[in-house]
Ligand SMILES: Nc1ncnc2c1ncn2[C@@H]1O[C@H](COP(=O)(O)OP(=O)(O)OP(=O)(O)O)[C@@H](O)[C@H]1O
């Protein structure tokens with residue numbers, strides 16, 4: 735049995751955090767936590783049950799939010815009050831509003847508490863005895879610095895603005911021409927600007943390893959992150975099938 739490992743990955747929008755973290759978790763047999771999905775779920779819940787312009791009302795709502803995070807990297811569901819909201823949280827409306835909710839410091843404090851609880855649970859040695867020594871890959875904007883600064887492996891996944899806009903544009907519009915890229919700027923660059931007021935994800939903190947994926951394809955980026963895991967923990971990763 736290998737001991738549990740915690741891998742923390744931060745980075746700006748479109749750098750590949752979610753897709754790369756999921757693949758890394760699957761390759762290592764670890765759980766996967768998408769903390770951005772938690773802020774998005776908090777936004778959905780606040781839209782439904784609070785006044786978005788009132789920070790106290792939003793914080794009160796989020797403290798009572800009936801959220802269940804799925805941790806399977808192959809199917810990481812998000813359940814709110816018994817409803818599957820995996821699609822809803824990716825809507826344009828939620829994406830446009832999420833930075834406002836994420837800048838509410840009381841919301842951040844509550845979600846940090848929940849995130850630490852999940853990371854602790856997935857990496858406790860008690861659980862490891864039963865699960866063959868799991869662990870977790872947690873990704874977001876403040877995991878390496880605030881939520882899990884003591885994680886075994888800490889990675890800042892970056893990419894140039896151009897690469898991030900192109901990737902998001904291809905994903906959302908199926909094209910990366912000027913018009914499609916321009917339509918993507920708000921959800922990538924404006925959001926980063928707003929998010930950077932409360933979190934620091936552009937520069938690696940001390941001890942955090944930067945992986946720049948600007949000139950790497952998806953598979954090369956996964957391999958680069960796995961190489962950091964091996965380098966830091968000594969854990970060998972089996973080649974993909
Ligand atoms: N190295 C890469 N090369 C090419 N495309 C990539 C690479 N990494 C990720 N992608 C693609 O870029 C898009 C954005 O990736 P992803 O959603 O994982 O980014 P993210 O950092 O989680 O973004 P956000 O924080 O906005 O949710 C996806 O379509 C993904 O498949």
Ligand SMILES: Nc1ccn([C@H]2C[C@H](O)[C@@H](COP(=O)(O)O)O2)c(=O)n1
Pocket residue numbers: 747769770771773774832833836873874875876877925929933
């Ligand atoms: N640890 C985190 C994770 C996410 N956020 C905020 C910033 C984003 O705008 C929003 C959604 O994240 P995404 O799904 O795009 O990765 O949540 C944060 O502040 N801290």
